[in-house]
Amino acid sequence: MAEVVLHQISKTFHNQNVVKGISLFVPDGSFTVLVGPSGCGKSTTLRMIAGLESATEGEIRIGDTVVNQLPPGKRDVAMVFQNYALYPTMNVFDNIAYGLRNRGTPKKECKVLVEEIAEIVGLTPYLKRKPSQLSGGQRQRVALARAMVKKPKVFLMDEPLSNLDAKLRNQMRVELTSLHKQLGSTFIYVTHDQVEAMTMGDQIVVMNEGNIMQVAAPMDLYQEPENLFVAQFIGSPAMNIIPAENGSGNLWGFRPEKAVILPDAVSQVGGQEMLTLRGRVVSREILGAESLYYVQTEKGRVVVKVDTDNGVDIDSNVQVCVSPSYLYEFDQHSGKRIVRSATERNQMLAGGGV
Incomplete structure (x- = not known):
């Protein structure tokens, strides 16, 4: 050895x-x-x-x-x-x-x-x-x-x-x-x-x-x-990447299994402040115990992974909700991850650029 x-x-x-x-x-x-x-x-x-x-x-x-x-x-x-x-x-x-x-x-x-x-x-x-x-x-x-x-x-x-x-x-x-x-x-x-x-x-x-x-x-x-x-290479499906909403010009990412897919009328989960993306289900893959939903949103196409088929149909208008604790932020130029505290992540969703 x-x-x-x-x-x-x-x-x-x-x-x-x-x-x-x-x-x-x-x-x-x-x-x-x-x-x-x-x-x-x-x-x-x-x-x-x-x-x-x-x-x-x-x-x-x-x-x-x-x-x-x-x-x-x-x-x-x-x-x-x-x-x-x-x-x-x-x-x-x-x-x-x-x-x-x-x-x-x-x-x-x-x-x-x-x-x-x-x-x-x-x-x-x-x-x-x-x-x-x-x-x-x-x-x-x-x-x-x-x-x-x-x-x-x-x-x-x-x-x-x-x-x-x-x-x-x-x-x-x-x-x-x-x-x-x-x-x-x-x-x-x-x-x-x-x-x-x-x-x-x-x-x-x-x-x-x-x-x-x-x-x-x-x-x-x-x-x-x-x-x-690394964020996009490791993980299947890959991490979702969207433009950040905090005015920084950076990118936000979240894992498909950390998102929740909801009917269009629902905007929050348990009263918690969430990143909410509105869109339409364009495709669905049922993999037995898990299902993948491909949703075209105003920020681009994202994938949501759920434990079981939850009855959401193709062409349904939905919302993809993600807790700020599951958000990653990456510098738009270098691609390096910006590590933020829980408080700063919540502030990002409140509209303040931190």
């Missing part, structure tokens, strides 16, 4: 700066997820940690060792790719044992290590099968086992579940988080899927255009986004 520290890391390809001087601390034993849209620099960052790409500037440290000049094989990391990269002519046992044999591990020790890891990941019955005889989830477990058997300080995973169907992805998410707890190793995991990030990571690094936008625990990201990008 080892911590990983990046200090002012940059990467330039063909005069294009794809990673822009980022610094990051990955705690020993953590499950850290790099998440962001395609092209944000997350996979490049992972490959620089692995040694598959060299950093243009900055320092990478794994444990107590600066590894910038070390080849991948000397960094004591193991990488799992999205395409598994298994040898089709070898059976499962030989695929897992391949790295050990290259190291010169004695045959008897190699056998013990492979069988031990195969038991952990549930592959014992499949050791004599070829990859073509396995399901996608089983092939992914072989790739994991091959990484695990080396007992590296750090596991690096580049979208390892992206080739699996939705049901198997959900299953493998649970298996990976359980495996992490069992091993206690440092995991660094790259994905563009914010659901994967929120359900798996204990530390999430949100990236955009080569920069780190925020580093936090999952619920801290969701409840306390530092900027507009």
Whole structure:
């Protein structure tokens, strides 16, 4: 196990700066997820940690060792790719044992290590099968086992579940988080899927255009986004963003599940002062226990998430009401969140610019 520290890391390809001087601390034993849209620099960052790409500037440290000049094989990391990269002519046992044999591990020790890891990941019955005889989830477990058997300080995973169907992805998410707890190793995991990030990571690094936008625990990201990008990237459906009504020119945001949808005649909930947006229901999605209402208001289209279908019909005139305690404010120029007290939030709705 080892911590990983990046200090002012940059990467330039063909005069294009794809990673822009980022610094990051990955705690020993953590499950850290790099998440962001395609092209944000997350996979490049992972490959620089692995040694598959060299950093243009900055320092990478794994444990107590600066590894910038070390080849991948000397960094004591193991990488799992999205395409598994298994040898089709070898059976499962030989695929897992391949790295050990290259190291010169004695045959008897190699056998013990492979069988031990195969038991952990549930592959014992499949050791004599070829990859073509396995399901996608089983092939992914072989790739994991091959990484695990080396007992590296750090596991690096580049979208390892992206080739699996939705049901198997959900299953493998649970298996990976359980495996992490069992091993206690440092995991660094790259994905563009914010659901994967929120359900798996204990530390999430949100990236955009080569920069780190925020580093936090999952619920801290969701409840306390530092900027507009994080607020809209984390959460499904995304946070609603509307022009502020306090004369500042800034933007207000609220989560879909924090809004209440009411008939047009009702203006308040329990006598409380509310942000009230009048509009018309243009669409509705019933998702079983939850429903999503898409409402076209005078401030733009917003989404409201309710626990059950409340009988509001498409084309109904409604009001979307939000308590000031659930409002976020973002600077119109920088996109940074402006943190206000409860009193200031109530004043915003009273019409005073604070």
